[in-house]
Amino acid sequence: MKILIDDANVDKIKALYDYYPIDGVTTNPSILTKSGRKPYDVLCEIREFIGPNAQLHAQVISPKAEDMVKEGHKIVEMLGKNTFVKIPAVPEGIKAMRLLSQEGFGVTATAIYTPMQAFWSAKAGADYAAPYVNRIDNLGADGVAAAKKMHDIFKNCGFKTEILAASFKNSQQVQELCEYGVGAATLAPDTIENFLKNACVTSAVDVFISDFENSYGKGATMLNY
Ligand code: G3P
Numbered sequence: 439m440k441i442l443i444d445d446a447n448v449d450k451i452k453a454l455y456d457y458y459p460i461d462g463v464t465t466n467p468s469i470l471t472k473s474g475r476k477p478y479d480v481l482c483e484i485r486e487f488i489g490p491n492a493q494l495h496a497q498v499i500s501p502k503a504e505d506m507v508k509e510g511h512k513i514v515e516m517l518g519k520n521t522f523v524k525i526p527a528v529p530e531g532i533k534a535m536r537l538l539s540q541e542g543f544g545v546t547a548t549a550i551y552t553p554m555q556a557f558w559s560a561k562a563g564a565d566y567a568a569p570y571v572n573r574i575d576n577l578g579a580d581g582v583a584a585a586k587k588m589h590d591i592f593k594n595c596g597f598k599t600e601i602l603a604a605s606f607k608n609s610q611q612v613q614e615l616c617e618y619g620v621g622a623a624t625l626a627p628d629t630i631e632n633f634l635k636n637a638c639v640t641s642a643v644d645v646f647i648s649d650f651e652n653s654y655g656k657g658a659t660m661l662n663y
Contacts, residue, residue, distance in 0.1 A: 439615075440622035442493060443630070444604060446473040446480050450627045452487060462493030464568075464604070464624040466524065466548070478516050485517050495546050495566075495602075495624075497524035498534070506534035510543055522546040522565060527555040532562045539563025546602060551577070556588035560599035566622065567592075570605035571615075581605070582614045589620050609633050 440461035443451055446469045454460060463484050473480045477496075485494055494517055498509040510523035522544040525531040535545050539562065546566040547559030551574055556567040569588055571581030589601045600621025606612050606629050615623060654663050 439620065440493070442495070442622060442624040444469065444624040444626050446470050446484065448480065448483050448487065451484060454627055454630055455488070458630060461622070462495070462520070463488060464495040464602070466497050467499055481517055490519055493520050493522060495522040495524050497548060501530060503530045503533035503537065506531065507537050510534070510538045514543060520544070524548045527559045527567070532558050535559060535562035535564050550588070553584060553587045553591055557591055560592055560595070560597035564599050566600055566602035568602045568604045568624070571603055571611050572605045572607040582611055585615055585620060586618050589618060
């Protein structure tokens with residue numbers, strides 16, 4: 439299962455890459471706006487940092503399919519290989535997905551709230567479909583169950599499309615999709631950091647260190663004792 443960072447703050451991306459095995463970065467127009475920078479400035483800097491082998495997902499803005507396709511060409515021209523063009527799963531978007539995937543571009547269907555949006559995206563050749571788990575929860579529905587249903591549709595219908603689950607607000611939502619074996623999840627930095635924030639674990643590790651230091655001296659480790 440791939441884990442990506444859903445953010446455009448380069449410092450945060452660098453800090454997370456330092457600790458965690460991360461597979462790439464996703465953005466959307468709102469995330470790019472929050473960076474306070476020009477879109478291609480920040481996206482190119484992210485690409486330079488993550489390198490050519492990591493995934494970078496960037497979204498089109500135009501409402502019409504033909505313009506989405508043109509934007510997709512420009513996005514990939516600017517950001518290179520392993521760039522996925524994010525396209526909303528609306529009728530114009532489905533058309534653009536079909537055209538771009540026929541040309542061999544990587545495509546991520548986004549703004550997915552229902553399993554049939556995911557189905558049509560897969561039919562149109564999308565590589566990934568991004569269900570908005572927490573936003574679905576906020577509608578009074580079950581975002582994790584919806585993402586699982588989409589995963590089942592892809593497997594049962596023989597599509598190559600994978601889930602790239604997005605919009606999480608807690609670890610439990612992510613964990614359930616890990617258990618289910620979905621293809622990928624993209625997470626905000628604080629969601630990633632919260633997985634391993636646990637006072638019990640910190641306390642257990644502190645006891646190991648203090649037991650060792652109490653016996654072998656302050657600062658003793660397996661390297662210097
Ligand atoms: O790109 C989709 C995802 O970033 C949405 O997340 O937290 O705005 O619901 P959120």
